[in-house]
Amino acid sequence: MKKTMKKLFTAVLVVTLILSGTLTAFGADTNGIQVQYNGNDIALKDAAKIVDGRVMVPFRQLLESMGAEVTYDSKAKTIVVKTDEKEMSFAAGGADITIIKDGVTSVKKMEVASFVDKKLSRTYVPVRFIAETMGYSVGWDKGNKTVVIIDPDTLFSNADVDFSIISKLMKSDLDLEKPYATTGKFDMDIATFASPDSIMPGMEFSMTGQMSGIQQKSNADLVMNMAFQFDKMLSKLTVEEKAMMEPMLGMFKDASMKIKMDGETGITYMNSSLFSALDPTVGANTWYKMNIYDTYEDMGIDLKSITNMSYSGFKLSEMLTASLASMEYADISTYRDIQSTYVFLKNLIGDEAFTKKTAGSYVTYNLNINQTSVLAALAKTALSEGISKDTLDMTELGDMLNSSKLVAKIMVQEKAGSLYKYELEGDCTFEEIACNFDMTGDQKNAEGQFTIEQKDVMKMMIEVESHVSETSTAPDLSLPADAVIKEYPIY
Secondary structure, eight states, X not given: OHHHHHHHHHHXXXXXXXXXXXXXXXXXXXXXXXXXXXXXXXXXXXXXXXXXXXXXXXXXXXXXXTTOEEEEETTTTEEEEEOSSEEEEEETTOSEEEEEETTEEEEEEOSSOOEEETTTTEEEEEHHHHHHHTTOEEEEETTTTEEEEEOHHHHHTTHHHHTHHHHGGGOOOSOTTSEEEEEEEEEEEEEEXXXXXXXSOOEEEEEEEEEEEEEETTEEEEEEEEEEEOHHHHTXXXXXXXXXXXXXXXXXXXXXXXXXXXXXXXXXXXXXXXXXXXXXXXXXXXXXXXXXXXXXXXXXXXXXXXXXXXXXXXXXXHHHHHHHHTOOOOOTTHHHHHHHHHHHHHHHHSGGGSEEEEETTEEEEEEEEXXXXXXXXXXXXXXXXXXXXXXXXXXXXXXXXXXXXEEEEEEEEEETTEEEEEEEEEEEEXXXXXXXXXXEEOSSEEEEEEEEEETTTEEEEEEEEEEEEEOSOOOOOOOOTTOEEEESSOO
């Protein structure tokens, strides 16, 4: 997966361009540990240290290199750090750090306490903890023994302006303080193919379903009805295999699921006929409980923050910042990789790439994407980023462009500054993966068809349709009186 993603970034002038031509020089350091901030190395005057598996560095040089003002309060014997957004203070040698932001004071405990190196007269602090407390993203480049610190604001501060048209597709102008009735339906065809050396057979089935319920903010009380069809898969089995599989698969022909989610806590309850079909000991009144926010957090996704954005005023800059905060891997080129990716996408799908037409109170934005526009965006990125062809792996880049394709049409229409309707369609291929999509909708309605196929591995086709309308009924998050609650998943 990592190799595939690296090749993809190569195609859009990210990894190959940067790794080939832009490696940052190291500052002198006796134990080889480096600290990089926004793509530039901090030349530490004194060696970093490892304490309990944490990288510790002299605090003043670290914080001042990141633009903070550092002072020492001799009376309180505390170190005070000020930025435009917050103030932090801690006692040299202490583990607690006091943070004041927007008039609110909080205290956090460092994973490893700060300490004073009396020989050097330096106070050392854990670099990851301090940087994350300041709101920065932190990664570790093991190969280069470098702590990578990135301030998302320097990368994404203009995102809401640069991509305001695309952002309209992700922003709702509905009053989400109100409850809405939601209805929808979907059809899916899924096929997986067995490889010659695989012991697992291929599978082919379809599913249709309907959904209805009430949503308010991120609270939801929904019911889904699903019908699975395995006729194509059963037709390929022997008589004996079919006799064994048909009764079990028959349980999925008429399935339902009730979902109740508390958007504030993330606590979600699920009740489904599928549970009893899979486990006969599970009664019809059993509700499985899980915290959906914790589940996504384990995958590095702050779902609660993303969900809150949908009704508190979506900002692309905040979404990008949240996604960067969860990065687990970084190397010395990560900052410039992201920077170049941003510039490329701005050239390809930013506001300036769209054509604009005004008719009365309607404003329509159109964008056609094809190989020519992709190449033009690549060339413009190379020029603006000062990257010469001598730094490119032209063979690999050429191969990737020849083996990939992206053709798309985007239409976004607004009325009085709010989204009125949209149309998206396109085809894309990358190596052996192909997909196409066709989506239309407005603030309350959406329809879409999607196909994704990986040669000799899988094929999936999906059709979806959804509608929302205002209602006076709030979501009912209460469970039946006879509900039996079990934790999910069960280990």
